[in-house]
Amino acid sequence: MCGIMGYRGQRRAAPVLLGGLRRLEYRGYDSAGLAIRNGGMHVWKQIGRVQGLVDNLPAEIQGTLGIAHTRWATHGGVTDENAHPHLGPHQRVAIVHNGIIENAGAVRRDLERSGATFTSETDSEVIAHRLEAAIDEGLEPLEAMRKALNGLRGTWGVCAAFLDHDAVVCARNGSPMAIGEAEHGVIFSSDPQPLSEHTNRVLILEDGDMAIADESGFRVERLTGGASNTTAIVMEEAWGEAELGDFPHFMIKEIHEQPEALRHCISGRIDLRSGNGRLGGLHLSPKALTEVPHVRLLGCGTAMHAALIGQQLIERLARLPAVTHVASEFRYQDPVVNPRALHFAVSQSGETMDTLAAIKEIQLKGGEVHGVVNVVGSSIARLCGQGVYIHSGPEQAVASTKAFSNMVAALTIFAVQIGRTRGLPPAEAKQVLRGLREVPDLIEAYLADQGPIMDAVEMVKDASSVLFLGRDLSASVAREGALKLMELAYVPCLAYPAGEMKHGPIALLEEGSPVIVIAPDDEVKEKVSSAIHECRARGARIVLICTKGDDIAEQGDVVIEVPRTHPYCSPLLTVLPTQLIAYHTALSLGLDVDRPRNLAKSVTVE
Numbered sequence: 001m002c003g004i005m006g007y008r009g010q011r012r013a014a015p016v017l018l019g020g021l022r023r024l025e026y027r028g029y030d031s032a033g034l035a036i037r038n039g040g041m042h043v044w045k046q047i048g049r050v051q052g053l054v055d056n057l058p059a060e061i062q063g064t065l066g067i068a069h070t071r072w073a074t075h076g077g078v079t080d081e082n083a084h085p086h087l088g089p090h091q092r093v094a095i096v097h098n099g100i101i102e103n104a105g106a107v108r109r110d111l112e113r114s115g116a117t118f119t120s121e122t123d124s125e126v127i128a129h130r131l132e133a134a135i136d137e138g139l140e141p142l143e144a145m146r147k148a149l150n151g152l153r154g155t156w157g158v159c160a161a162f163l164d165h166d167a168v169v170c171a172r173n174g175s176p177m178a179i180g181e182a183e184h185g186v187i188f189s190s191d192p193q194p195l196s197e198h199t200n201r202v203l204i205l206e207d208g209d210m211a212i213a214d215e216s217g218f219r220v221e222r223l224t225g226g227a228s229n230t231t232a233i234v235m236e237e238a239w240g241e242a243e244l245g246d247f248p249h250f251m252i253k254e255i256h257e258q259p260e261a262l263r264h265c266i267s268g269r270i271d272l273r274s275g276n277g278r279l280g281g282l283h284l285s286p287k288a289l290t291e292v293p294h295v296r297l298l299g300c301g302t303a304m305h306a307a308l309i310g311q312q313l314i315e316r317l318a319r320l321p322a323v324t325h326v327a328s329e330f331r332y333q334d335p336v337v338n339p340r341a342l343h344f345a346v347s348q349s350g351e352t353m354d355t356l357a358a359i360k361e362i363q364l365k366g367g368e369v370h371g372v373v374n375v376v377g378s379s380i381a382r383l384c385g386q387g388v389y390i391h392s393g394p395e396q397a398v399a400s401t402k403a404f405s406n407m408v409a410a411l412t413i414f415a416v417q418i419g420r421t422r423g424l425p426p427a428e429a430k431q432v433l434r435g436l437r438e439v440p441d442l443i444e445a446y447l448a449d450q451g452p453i454m455d456a457v458e459m460v461k462d463a464s465s466v467l468f469l470g471r472d473l474s475a476s477v478a479r480e481g482a483l484k485l486m487e488l489a490y491v492p493c494l495a496y497p498a499g500e501m502k503h504g505p506i507a508l509l510e511e512g513s514p515v516i517v518i519a520p521d522d523e524v525k526e527k528v529s530s531a532i533h534e535c536r537a538r539g540a541r542i543v544l545i546c547t548k549g550d551d552i553a554e555q556g557d558v559v560i561e562v563p564r565t566h567p568y569c570s571p572l573l574t575v576l577p578t579q580l581i582a583y584h585t586a587l588s589l590g591l592d593v594d595r596p597r598n599l600a601k602s603v604t605v606e
């Protein structure tokens, strides 16, 4: 979602800030802007891409201090005026803000009663007014920010530049802020990624922290006063390039990175000799695992689909009740939390607000949560304090692909690990682990020979709706496939467990309706086959994703075969054609495959 950059240093600020904005583009945004202190406070901002902003900037902008932003609209439409930065009434401060100020309406009315006029519809502009008022009272920047934020309710990652002070100030409450200490200056960002080209020494603010970079270096304090406990960390080199390389889009690059990403995820975590999983970061002894009464998993979107597969494998391999929750619903259901239960929060970005809120609900009720997270040092990873990094490497396309595979792989290893403490026979555990270890090679083999994806694209691209069916583990793959096609190609999609089709969705079927069926060679294949017959009898046309060489292939109009694997690993293979169908359908419709409309990579608002 929105992205923040700030800089104070020896270099020209504009290139540093714009380079950072480019690295934040993947998060999704609809406008971009820049403020540079250079004699006055100069602001350029407009709707559209960062490149559009760059095209309209003067050739060489001087000034070594500034802030910049990519905005994903929440309060106020997508307009140039609503783009950030926002200025104080006399242009003596400029701010950029991520998050939502919940009492902005009341604050704004108060300010208007005292004569203030606003230039935008955003909630963020009140921060600029309050900050400038505090500066006008003679407060120093950090004190002024403290005063401006006191009395505001909501969430913020906020960064400010000052006309009369050689300082950049930032603050965090519920919306991430990181600071990089480079040789040439101090860089602020809402995401550690843009800092990596300048330094690997990074400080991630805690909620309630604020920081200043000025002539004397930089320091971090609490909003309530006193020093912060935050300490700098040295960022590990993430595997994988954040650049496109030879690929035309991040999504297709990331689809092709799945074998390597999986190898990173499972490496060192599979013990084939003893037939066990080794997820050390969970900090759970075998004895502790035997005492777990049940497992709950939480996530949104693709992460939730991966959690559903993990849930089924945990139940099956550990004979332990497991359930998955849509994280955005969780806290509103006033859930009963058993402090002895095991809770997993599954998230690629580690910043999803709904998932964070669900974790807080569990922690408030005495439970502990383990993260299954990709981004190291992210809010969810830090809030949980324990868990599993899935090591997908940077995932930049809005559509999640390689993170899904690694979430499923990590949860499969966990299912084996907890299963072994509860009577899962070693031979069975070894079969699953062997299957998992072979998956990267099988994915490579499939990607080298993808089958008639374009025939499937022809069937779905102009359809008024597409039905995805699957059963057992494949029901979650069907949901994931439907989400991908819907978010990228804007084709309405429904996903149902195949057995549910006759209870309602069958009414949609008519001559030529496309149905995508996920039917690997597993125990429920015959049941899925019945659903296919029922669809065909109503004139539907079937895209069948099945195991290579299986007889069920006769039942498809378009048949996409994936290599045979252990049935518990089948989602890691059957999901691939669904990713490719979504990718190529979006392309054939001329859509922006990496940045679909209205979506953001990390959803940091409720």
Ligand code: M6R
Residues within 6 Å of the ligand: 300, 301, 302, 303, 346, 347, 348, 349, 350, 351, 352, 355, 398, 399, 400, 401, 483, 484, 487, 599, 601, 602, 603
């Ligand atoms: O970063 P997270 O895994 O927590 O994100 C959760 C969802 O927002 C995300 O999976 C979303 O559904 C993707 N766009 C799906 O491709």
